[in-house]
Amino acid sequence: MTATPEQHDVVDVLTADHRAVRALFEGYRTATEPELRRQLVDRITVEVVRHSVAEEAHLYPTVRKALPNGDRIADEEIEELTEAERILSDLDAVDPRDRRFDPLVRDLMDVMSMHIRGEEDLVFPELRERLTPEERMALGLRVGEATAAARGMAPVGEPVSEPISPEGPGPGRTLADRVREQLTGRTR
Secondary structure, three states: OOOOHHHOOHHHHHHHHHHHHHHHHHHHHHOOOHHHHHHHHHHHHHHHHHHHHHHHHHHHHHHHHHOOOHHHHHHHHHHHHHHHHHHHHHHHOOOOOOOOHHHHHHHHHHHHHHHHHHHHHHHHHHHHHHOOHHHHHHHHHHHHHHHHHHHOOOOOOOOOHHHHOOOOOOOOOOHHHHHHHHHHOOOO
């Protein structure tokens, strides 16, 4: 999502990310073909890791400074995103026809739902209260720029492995690892 001027408020930008992830999960729920399900999980991987990287770099430092108990809140949100990336790494090694695939996706949906609720019910209202509109806009611009750069990695609906890493996964490198590495130059 490339933010337009009226969408630069960080709360609006991140809420749009949440909607996009929910839509991908909904697509997964209705998909029956294993290859389509794999493509959707790969796209979810890119979106979740991109979202994590943007929040770690831009949102959580602000949460730590601006919110009461900001360190605790940021740590809890980061922990949820770390768990989501762990599940995504597990999914990377499982064929979509394997009986373990659907339960892992459901676990991922649960973790991401908890993360989204935590931000939308607690973090975002606090940010609206404690940051000026200008501060939210500046933060949203930084998050939006990170989002736009990451979204350029692979068009929706196309396999993501080639645009992310032409050399392939490599030993022990999952799709989540490759996305994080491309976005940050490092792994978790």
